[in-house]
Amino acid sequence: MSFVWRRLLGTVPSLIGVVVVTFLLSHALPGDPAAYFAGPAANATSIAQIRAKLGLDRSLPVQFLQYIVDLVHGNLGNSLTTGQPVLTDLIQRLPASIELTFFALAFAVVIAIPMGVWAATRPDSLADHFCRATVSVAAAFPTFFVGLLLVYVFYFLLGVAPEPVGRLNEILYTPPARVTGMYTVDSLISGDWQTFLASLAQLVLPAISLGLFALAPIARITRASMLQALGSDFTRTARAGGLPRSKILVTYAFRNALLPVSNVLGMVFSFLLGSNVLIEQVYGWQGIGAYAVTAVLASDYAAVQGFVLMMAVLYVLLNLLVDLLGTMIDPRVRFES
Amino acid sequence: MTGQLQIDRLSLVFRTRHGAVRALEDVSLSIERGEILGVVGESGSGKSVLAYAVIGLQDPAAEVLGGRILFGGLDMLAASEQARADVRGRELAMIFQSPRTALNPIRKVGRQIEDILRQHANVSSGELRRHAINALARVRIPDPERRYHAYPFELSGGMCQRVMIAMALACSPFLLIADEPTTGLDVTTQAVIMDLIRDLSRSARMSTLLITHDLGLAGEYCDRIAVMHAGHVVEVASVEKLLDHPAHPYTQQLLGATPTPQSTIEGLTAIPGQLPDLRHDLPACRFSARCARRVAACEERPLPWVSIGPDHLVRCQVPL
Numbered sequence: 058m059s060f061v062w063r064r065l066l067g068t069v070p071s072l073i074g075v076v077v078v079t080f081l082l083s084h085a086l087p088g089d090p091a092a093y094f095a096g097p098a099a100n101a102t103s104i105a106q107i108r109a110k111l112g113l114d115r116s117l118p119v120q121f122l123q124y125i126v127d128l129v130h131g132n133l134g135n136s137l138t139t140g141q142p143v144l145t146d147l148i149q150r151l152p153a154s155i156e157l158t159f160f161a162l163a164f165a166v167v168i169a170i171p172m173g174v175w176a177a178t179r180p181d182s183l184a185d186h187f188c189r190a191t192v193s194v195a196a197a198f199p200t201f202f203v204g205l206l207l208v209y210v211f212y213f214l215l216g217v218a219p220e221p222v223g224r225l226n227e228i229l230y231t232p233p234a235r236v237t238g239m240y241t242v243d244s245l246i247s248g249d250w251q252t253f254l255a256s257l258a259q260l261v262l263p264a265i266s267l268g269l270f271a272l273a274p275i276a277r278i279t280r281a282s283m284l285q286a287l288g289s290d291f292t293r294t295a296r297a298g299g300l301p302r303s304k305i306l307v308t309y310a311f312r313n314a315l316l317p318v319s320n321v322l323g324m325v326f327s328f329l330l331g332s333n334v335l336i337e338q339v340y341g342w343q344g345i346g347a348y349a350v351t352a353v354l355a356s357d358y359a360a361v362q363g364f365v366l367m368m369a370v371l372y373v374l375l376n377l378l379v380d381l382l383g384t385m386i387d388p389r390v391r392f393e394s
Numbered sequence: 395m396t397g398q399l400q401i402d403r404l405s406l407v408f409r410t411r412h413g414a415v416r417a418l419e420d421v422s423l424s425i426e427r428g429e430i431l432g433v434v435g436e437s438g439s440g441k442s443v444l445a446y447a448v449i450g451l452q453d454p455a456a457e458v459l460g461g462r463i464l465f466g467g468l469d470m471l472a473a474s475e476q477a478r479a480d481v482r483g484r485e486l487a488m489i490f491q492s493p494r495t496a497l498n499p500i501r502k503v504g505r506q507i508e509d510i511l512r513q514h515a516n517v518s519s520g521e522l523r524r525h526a527i528n529a530l531a532r533v534r535i536p537d538p539e540r541r542y543h544a545y546p547f548e549l550s551g552g553m554c555q556r557v558m559i560a561m562a563l564a565c566s567p568f569l570l571i572a573d574e575p576t577t578g579l580d581v582t583t584q585a586v587i588m589d590l591i592r593d594l595s596r597s598a599r600m601s602t603l604l605i606t607h608d609l610g611l612a613g614e615y616c617d618r619i620a621v622m623h624a625g626h627v628v629e630v631a632s633v634e635k636l637l638d639h640p641a642h643p644y645t646q647q648l649l650g651a652t653p654t655p656q657s658t659i660e661g662l663t664a665i666p667g668q669l670p671d672l673r674h675d676l677p678a679c680r681f682s683a684r685c686a687r688r689v690a691a692c693e694e695r696p697l698p699w700v701s702i703g704p705d706h707l708v709r710c711q712v713p714l
Contacts, residue, residue, distance in 0.1 A: 290495040296451055297490075298510045298561065299482030308509070309498055387500050388545050 060391060064380055068373045075369035076128065080121055083362045090356045094137050124362075133366070134359030138351060143363035147345060151367070152238025153224055154337070154344035158329045160260050161267035162322070169272045170318070173279025174311065180284060188276060196273035200332055204266035204339035211262060219258045223341040230255050263340045267332060271325045278321045282314035289313070315386050323379035327372045398601040399448065399569055400424045404461035406447055413673040417443045418625045419680075420697075421461070425569065428599040430592065432612030432633075434648070435622035438669050441605045444622070445571045448603070449488050450478045466568065484514035487562035491574035493554035497546040503557045504530070504542030507564055514565045529560040533590060552583035559590060566598060573605045588615050609652045613637050618705075621645045624669050624680040626697070631706040641700075641708040644681050679710070687712050 091108035092099070099107075108114045112123060127134065133143035169192065176188040198206075211218035224240055225232055230252050233243035240256035286292060287310045295309045333346035345364060352360035383390045406418040418440050425431045433441045446452045448463055450470055463470040465486060470478060490496045498506055507526040511517050517525050523542070530538035533556040546554055555575060562570055572591060576584035592615050595602045606612050612619050613633055620630045621644065629642040640646040650663040667684035670676055677683070682692040691711040700708050 290490065290492065291498040293451060294490065294496045294558070294561075295498070295509070297449055297482055297488040298513070299479045299484060300509055300513055301479070304509065304513075308501070313498070313500060389499065389547050 060384065061377075061381065064377050068377065071373055072370065075366060075373075076125070077121075079362050079365040079369070080124055082365065083358045084117065084120075090137060090358050093356050128366075133363040136352070136360040137357045138355045138360065143359050146348060146360065147363055147367050149238070150343060150345045150348050153240075153342060154330060154333045154346060156239040156241065157260065157263055157267065157336070157342060157344060158326060158333060160264035161329050162271060162326050164264050164268035165271035165275055165325070166322070168268075169275035170279050172272075173276040174283055174306070176276070177280045177283030177287060178306070185280075188280070192273040192276045195269040198269070199335075200266060200270055201335040201339055203269055204263065204336055207262045207266055208339070218262050219255070221259075221262065221340045223343055224259055225252070225256050226259070263336050263342060266339070267329055267336050270332065271329060274321055274325055275318070279314065279318055282317040283310055286310040286313040312386065316383055316390075319379055319382050319386060323375050327368075327375050330368065330371065398425050398427050398429075398466070399603070400462075400464040401444075401448070402462040402464070404444075404447065404463060405459040406443065406452070407457055407459060408453065408455045409457055410455060410673075415672045416625055416676065417456070417672060418447070421622075421625070421627050423620055423627060423630065425601045425603060427568075427601055428595065429618065430595060430602040430604060430616045432604045432606060432616035432619040433622055434606055434609050434612050434619060436607060436648075436665075436669065438624075439622040440625040441607075441622050442573055443625075445488070445573050445603065445605050449482060449486055449571055450475075451488075480514075483510050483567075484565045485568050486571070487565070487567040487569070488571040488573065489555070489558045489562050489575050491577040493558045493575075494546055494549075494551055496558060497554055499546055502543050502545060503549070504544075507557070507561050510561055510564050525564070529564045530557070532563065532594070533557075533560045535560070550583075551579050552587060555579065555583075555587050556590070559587070559594070563594060563598075563600075567600060569601045569603065570595065571603045571605070574607070575604075576606075576611070584611075591615070609648055610654065621648065624676075625672060626680055626709060628681065628710070629708045631702075631708075635703065635706050639702075639714075641702045641706065641713040642681075642710050643685050643687050643714065646714060687714075 089104075091104050091111060091113055094111070095104045095107045105114070112120060115123075131144060133147070135141065136143050136146055139146055172188045172192070176185040179185055208218070208221050212221060220226060233240060233247045233249055233252055236243050236246050241253055241260070244250075244253040244256060287306075289310075291313075292305060292309055295305045300309070333342075333344055334350055335346070336342065337344045337346040338350060345367070349361065349364040351357075352364060380390075401421055401423045404418055404421045405416075408415040408417055421440075421444060423431070423433075423444075433444065435441050443452065443456070447456070447458070448465070448470065458471055461471075465481065468477065468481060470481075473481075497503060504523065504526045507529050508522045511522055511525050511529075512519070515525065527538045527542050530541055535541050535553065535556050541549070541553075541557075546557070549557065559575075570591070575591065576587050579587065588611065591602060591604075594600065604612060604616060609619075613636075616633055618630065618632050619636045620627050621636070621642065622628065623644050629636065629640070629645045631641075636645065637649065640649055644665070647663065647665045651665055653662060665684065670680055670683060677693055678695045678697045679685070679692045682688045685692070689712055694711070697709050698711070700710060700713055702708055702713060
């Protein structure tokens, strides 16, 4: 348990860095939020008034201190575009993005890990080259392009996919009562199978477009670490002991290969969370990515700051989770720190 | 004579990008029940290749050109992979050098022994643990109940090698192949491990094939010694005959290069030259280029086996 606390404590410096950088970055954004907020009919006096009201006329250090005080109180400011507290906006929209990212990652894992294992058991064979070529091509196309292509083929031409109108076609279905904010989970909790299937159907195309990109890193690290484990001395010992092939492959090789794989999975997950920005635009997904794009276009400081801060915190927490997973996989990790 | 293990005229090459490496040529050896046979030679002489060929774990690039390996009644080279896997770990076991990396780093050592037992021994799953702890106790690991739960990184190198031996002997095999089992261990641990191997093989009438580059070690623990050079077995004899009356010039020079408690650094001699490149055309006697006693007959094929006395064979035209 002390291990968890130590790792948590270790995240403090990075969080401080994140707070400083988000504050400075959002002030470097072009555009004047006071002018935007005042509207097109405003004159110089009313803009100055609004600037004073928002605290934007004070010096940067003072603004920063104010920002810290607000953060401590859980106040991320109000969004200029939605008029709601940024924290409320983010909490409302985050589950949509998490859900999408999770399904994308699940798709990638289910394809890429068996592929990597398969390739590692036959290095330099035709199968190996085929796997490598497939994942490279999948990673080579821009995410939004793949998204548009899939919509065109599966919705427009073939008509097998539902209309890309976001998380649920709300003309036909009512969103489930909010528990986690993830439609698939919430509809299962309320036992509404139809809504569950409908929201799952909406997830398929965006999750695939997002997940295709993740195939390459996962398949490669799986192949590389499996090759290493299969060539190791302890695999030789297992073979010398006459253990069956399946046992050698799973208990001896794959479990040892899992540690690097889990590290990469953590990185890929946070990367996918960031890539949501593009996919959510294509599929009309009401997640934090779409929110961030709108905020940047509107010079909405508070919303942008809140978004970046939340992503950074998520990233730190995710890394913590990966570390904890690592200690479960490999007993040596517990003793290193 | 039908031994526990009989190797008949085994020839093996490695197909590499830079040509075929003739790693073993016409290797014949046999081990009796309960006997400890040492295979010595410098690095690259083919000792380990021989060991891996016997247990059937040779590199995928290896190709057996001819010969037979008979283990018990089983023709190891002709047998199916399934039949070989069945023998491995049960009747034929192997321990390796660098025991720490030879154990699965993220699995408790007790569980690793259980894996072998579950595969080969007729032990119910409730009994597995007791058998694994017994196996640890047999190799004189103190406090075996506690060590059962240890991971390899929590144990010393010597302890890890004991665990390896416990694993190898868990199913009471007929033959143990020990590939440089004490390389990388300190001298005291080396003696403890070798004593352990000798005692266990004596008490169970188990045969042991000891692969080592250390002629001194082989002389101390083996019944017979086979000397290898560049993929050939050049001399086989009982320990006393080999150490006192070496018949092959290479054996003699190897003895001259082996430190003993009595020898000084000046008293040691180096063997001139190096191992020939096994990819090129080789003379009938692969030692001839390094040999001071070379005569014209050394070029003649085949290289003969000369019997010097009972149980003493040498492959040399002009033995000492």
